[in-house]
Amino acid sequence: xxxxxxxxxHKITKRGQNxxxxxxxxxxxNRLYWYRQTLGQGPxxxxxxxxxxxLEKSRLLSDRFSAERPKGSFSTLEIQRTEQGDSAMxxxxxxxxxSGRLEETQYFGPGTRLLVL
Amino acid sequence: KQEVTxxxxxxxxxxxxxxxxxxxxxxxxxxxxxxxxxxxGKGLTSLLLIQSSQREQTSGRLNxxxxxxxxxxxxxxxxxxxxxxxxxxxxxxxxxxxxFGKGTRLHILP
Numbered sequence: 001x002x003x004x005x006x007x008x009x010h011k012i013t014k015r016g017q018n019x020x021x022x023x024x025x026x027x028x029x030n031r032l033y034w035y036r037q038t039l040g041q042g043p044x045x046x047x048x049x050x051x052x053x054x055l056e057k058s059r060l061l062s063d064r065f066s067a068e069r070p071k072g073s074f075s076t077l078e079i080q081r082t083e084q085g086d087s088a089m090x091x092x093x094x095x096x097x098x099s100g101r102l103e104e105t106q107y108f109g110p111g112t113r114l115l116v117l
Numbered sequence: 118k119q120e121v122t123x124x125x126x127x128x129x130x131x132x133x134x135x136x137x138x139x140x141x142x143x144x145x146x147x148x149x150x151x152x153x154x155x156x157x158g159k160g161l162t163s164l165l166l167i168q169s170s171q172r173e174q175t176s177g178r179l180n181x182x183x184x185x186x187x188x189x190x191x192x193x194x195x196x197x198x199x200x201x202x203x204x205x206x207x208x209x210x211x212x213x214x215x216x217f218g219k220g221t222r223l224h225i226l227p
Contacts, residue, residue: 033215042121043206044217045215045216056212105163105166106163106215108153109160
């Protein structure tokens, strides 16, 4: 499979629990992005990695959220003490960046749909 | 702050018709503009990417234009088919972020 994959595809959890999502980018891609999408809205940027370095974090990413990309390949997004407002689709994207400007196409995974009860 | 607006929010057209989806953005200082397709409950599929120096891109029945100075882009779909039914998202890029519109939900009537 040469596309971006995400696991799990669906997650139902109770408020207060911790959840972790995984994203596997296209193998040669050095850049990885996380987005959140709520119903009827476009995706909103959360954070971005170039290789293993986390270079940008949105103000949407509260202290309860943490993302890692330890070896510059797969990435994890953890939400601690989940709240009902965290219910959304979490999308991962990857790209191959060869210039200083970020202008290349991003390829999206299928997303992880989170429901917090 | 960059804002991206898509009009209309929803559109239904009979099969075979040509149609235009509109996207506007408030800050013309963008690297590129991208159109995506999203099927219900699925991720995003990139359709066309227009760099800031370009005015249009074409792929099959799709043509996207960009007028950076006026902050507008259109996605033209020729000879629409029921399989084109999906949500179409416009997104502009500057620095690390892509800013998305809310999308246009397109329904092609058989």
